[in-house]
Amino acid sequence: MSTRPxxxxxxxxxxxxxxxxxxxxxxxxAAAIAVLSLAACGGQPETSAAPPATxxxxxxxxxxxAPDTSSPEGKAEADSIKFENLMADxxxxxxxxxxxxxxxxxxxxxxxxxxxxxxxxxxQLKTYRAKYGFGVYARDVYPNDPNVAIPGxxxxxxxxxxxxxxxxxQRQAYDLARDNGxxxxxxxxxxxxxxxxEPGGCVDKVNKQVGPAEPAKTSxxxxxxxxxxxxxxxxxxxQVLQAAQNYGTxxxxxxxxxxxxxxxxxxxxxxxxxxxxxxNAAPGGAAQALTQEIKMALDDLDCGKDYEVKAKxxxxxxxxxxxx
Numbered sequence: 357m358s359t360r361p362x363x364x365x366x367x368x369x370x371x372x373x374x375x376x377x378x379x380x381x382x383x384x385x386a387a388a389i390a391v392l393s394l395a396a397c398g399g400q401p402e403t404s405a406a407p408p409a410t411x412x413x414x415x416x417x418x419x420x421x422a423p424d425t426s427s428p429e430g431k432a433e434a435d436s437i438k439f440e441n442l443m444a445d446x447x448x449x450x451x452x453x454x455x456x457x458x459x460x461x462x463x464x465x466x467x468x469x470x471x472x473x474x475x476x477x478x479x480q481l482k483t484y485r486a487k488y489g490f491g492v493y494a495r496d497v498y499p500n501d502p503n504v505a506i507p508g509x510x511x512x513x514x515x516x517x518x519x520x521x522x523x524x525x526q527r528q529a530y531d532l533a534r535d536n537g538x539x540x541x542x543x544x545x546x547x548x549x550x551x552x553x554e555p556g557g558c559v560d561k562v563n564k565q566v567g568p569a570e571p572a573k574t575s576x577x578x579x580x581x582x583x584x585x586x587x588x589x590x591x592x593x594x595q596v597l598q599a600a601q602n603y604g605t606x607x608x609x610x611x612x613x614x615x616x617x618x619x620x621x622x623x624x625x626x627x628x629x630x631x632x633x634x635x636n637a638a639p640g641g642a643a644q645a646l647t648q649e650i651k652m653a654l655d656d657l658d659c660g661k662d663y664e665v666k667a668k669x670x671x672x673x674x675x676x677x678x679x680x
Contacts, residue, residue: 429461429507436461439566443534446558450533455514461507469494469504473623474668478661485657489649490627492634496642535559582677590670591619599663606659612652619667626656 423430423437440456447454468476468484469491476484484503488494494504519530531537536556555563590596596619604617607625614625630649637645 423462427462433458433461435566439562442562442565443558446561447533450558452530452533453518454534455518457513457515460505463505463507464502467503467505467507469506472671473657473660474664474671478657478664482654482657485653486650489646489653490630492627492630493642493646493649497646533557579678583674586670586673586677590667590674593619593666593670596663596666596670599666603660603663607656610655610659612655619670623656623660623663623667626652
């Protein structure tokens with residue numbers, strides 16, 4: 357199996373190792389993934405209740421044209437739209453206001469954050485990185501820019517304000533209606549550890565209506581063999597290996613630490629450094645950090661230029677056999 361992370365945005369922003377489909381399973385089982393996404397940012401769990409005097413308008417994503425379901429991302433988005441609209445109906449029947457806020461997995465072609473660099477033309481990627489770097493700190497500096505938004509990340513939850521306006525008794529009634537109180541006011545860390553009980557209420561009801569997030573998988577020995585063969589070819593090709601070594605040498609000569617020059621790893625070295633710094637960064641200073649990130653991203657692009665050319669056919673092959 358390939359270790360090269362292709363098309364990073366298909367992964368969950370809360371749990372990076374979780375695929376789109378498994379993310380949906382977790383979302384429903386833990387009373388909606390948006391709860392965790394928002395709680396991670398210090399927000400309240402995803403809920404809604406009897407509305408305040410004026411309720412926020414539904415976001416366009418809840419009522420816009422259906423996404424193209426020919427791609428896994430489009431299918432996931434359509435599933436989320438269906439789930440959220442059914443939640444709104446269920447909560448309304450229980451006497452509460454709930455504004456659908458589906459997750460968005462598709463993105464504009466100009467959003468190159470996390471794209472495998474081998475699949476993006478050099479000049480196009482250079483222009484992008486000159487403004488956004490790898491697209492990490494740019495999300496802080498340009499919070500509303502669709503060119504850096506992470507597909508799979510939940511939009512700001514309009515139901516938080518509705519729920520927060522309730523008195524304690526109303527809030528409890530709302531929580532019971534939404535998910536039988538399985539999330540309530542749990543912290544992000546508590547929810548991650550599975551402290552909450554199994555969801556009930558509208559979450560459970562709608563989950564049964566929507567059905568499983570994906571069909572049961574069947575073992576395909578031929579497909580697995582093709583994937584392993586493609587991965588091995590990529591990571592053992594002499595020209596790719598030499599280009600990867602040159603890539604690493606170039607980065608080291610610029611003062612960067614490169615622990616691994618293995619194809620599929622070398623091209624993500626500096627991006628992962630920036631992501632780690634961002635996770636541990638204190639509030640503020642994003643603009644200055646973005647300036648440094650842009651320099652790193654452009655250095656990485658130039659050092660890896662030859663490598664990406666050599667890697668491209670192998671990456672395309674990996675995608676064609678379902679790896680990525």
